[in-house]
Amino acid sequence: MLDVLQEHIIKRLGKVPERFEEVAKAFEPLRPKRGTYLLREAEVCKHVYFIVEGCLQVFVIDKNGNESTRELYTEEQWVTDIFGFKNQQASEEYIKCVEPCKLLRIHYDAFQYFSAEIPAFAQIYQQILELSYSNTVYRVNTMTSLNALDRIKWLIENKPQLMTRLSNKLIASYLGISPETMTRLKGKL
Amino acid sequence: MLDVLQEHIIKRLGKVPERFEEVAKAFEPLRPKRGTYLLREAEVCKHVYFIVEGCLQVFVIDKNGNESTRELYTEEQWVTDIFGFKNQQASEEYIKCVEPCKLLRIHYDAFQYFSAEIPAFAQIYQQILELSYSNTVYRVNTMTSLNALDRIKWLIENKPQLMTRLSNKLIASYLGISPETMTRLKGKL
DNA sequence: AACGACTCTTGATAAATGTCAATGATTTTG
DNA sequence: CAAAATCATTGACATTTATCAAGAGTCGTT
Known part of the structure; x- marks a missing residue:
């Protein structure tokens, strides 16, 4: 799995990163099955x-x-409870696998160490942070300025893969509407 | 106004930052009046x-x-259109003064220069980024998991200053409800 | 293949919230 | 300080979306 990570990083950085071997060792591979919780409310995200x-x-x-889905993440995305992770405080969120997954994870201690020691690591982290923040800002605007039907159209336009690979129920939760309303509005497209 | 900025930075960094004088010179003071637009849709945020x-x-x-308010910022907060700023692309957002303001602003070019040249600058930027991202994540969860009445209660609990210093109409836009509903629900508190 | 669990769809109804219009209060501005 | 503009409130009504319930379909597991 580390090859996927390396490709991802080369894409971001435009070159093979310094001390990649060393960093790569700190990533632990994981193959959780569907339904596995990686984090629960009140736990500290490590x-x-x-x-x-x-x-x-x-x-x-x-x-x-009821579950209220903040975000759905797929291939080549980075996931954590940012506030809880940075401050090592209790999370208010849950993180759950909704498909069988292949994941790589890095522990807080290693993350802190590389952030301080390897400039390229800090640089990529910052890029990911900026992108994550941008996406979340965009999500607030989407959720607050569009009605239910337009949010569905938005998803079809912008994230068609999610629409097809995930359940109606999960998509409805992501869009902030009930599964029944989701079914009905899809008929109006 | 630079004294306020310096205090703010000392609070974040825990010490007087390296080369503060030099950085401070790059901040332009501004006193826009109520109603001034700092950024409009389709403009590039500089x-x-x-x-x-x-x-x-x-x-x-x-x-x-209708205006759909993503965020309301007050004293000692940092504001930009993050995605447009970082990529120097057209904004999808507006930024407007809703009170007479005293602001300091730094230009994209200076920002880039200091980010690369002064570690303490990059460090503070990263802190602000993490905090902004955390806040926005929290906002998504608040907006999607609470109903209108609970969002009002949330605001009173968590940002009481906003409630008192801003108009009913603006608060309603921030909470994603109509001014009429806002008036009615306030009666139910 | 059969069981159970979950999901999707549909209908009937209820609840939450928005829209429009009118009036009085408040604020802004010349 | 007075006119004009904007804002807050209220009522009547419309629209959107949620909830509850039932039946049919789907999926994974044994």
Whole structure:
């Protein structure tokens, strides 16, 4: 799986990174099956995950016990509970595999060490941070400025793969609507 | 105004930053009045703004012409269109003063230069990035997992200053509800 | 192939929220 | 300081979306 990571990093950095071998050793491969929780509310997130294959759902549970999906991540994306990870504090989110996955994860201690020691590592981390932040800003705007039907159209336009590979129910949660409304609105497309 | 900036940075870094004088010179003071646009959709965002005093609204305009407020920023916060700024691409957002403001702004070129040249600058930028990202993640979860009444309660709990210093209409836009609904739900508190 | 669990769809109904219009209050500005 | 503009509130009504329930379909496991 490390080859996928290396390719990903070369794409970002435009070259083979310094001390890649050393960094690569710190990544632990993982093959969790569908339904596995990588993080639960109130736990402290100890890792950053890189998705080689599969799909991760990050969500919170509302007062009625319903999942509210903040984000769905797939191949070549980086996932963590950013606030909890950086401050090593209890998470408010859950992270769950919604497909069988191939993941690489790096521990907080190694992450801290490489951030301080290897400039290229810090540089890539910053790029990922900027991209993640941009995406989340965009998500706020999408969720607050579009109605349910337009959010569905948006997803079809912008993330068609998600639409086809995930369940109606999960997509509905991602779009902030009930599965029933999702079914009905799809008929109006 | 630079004293406020210096204090802010000392708080973040835990010490007086290296080459502060040099960096400080790159910050241009600005005193826009209420209603001034700092950025419009389709423009390229050339600056990062630091708020010494006042309040900035960042929003998009939906298909019905209504403002949908992504964020409201006040004293000692950093504001830009992150995606457009980093890539020097057209913005999808507007940035507007909703109070008379005292601002400091740094130009893209200076920002790039200091990021590369001064480690402490890059370090503080990264901290701000992490905090901004965390806040935005939190905002997605708040907006998608709470109903209108609970979002109002959330605001009163977590950002009471905003509630009192801004108009009903603006707060409603921030919470993603109509001004009329806002008025009615406030009666139910 | 059969079982169980889960999912999708559809209908009926309810709840939440938006829209439009009118009025009075407040703020801004010449 | 007075006119003009904007804002807050309220009522009536419309629209959107959620909820609950039932049946049919799908999937994975044994």
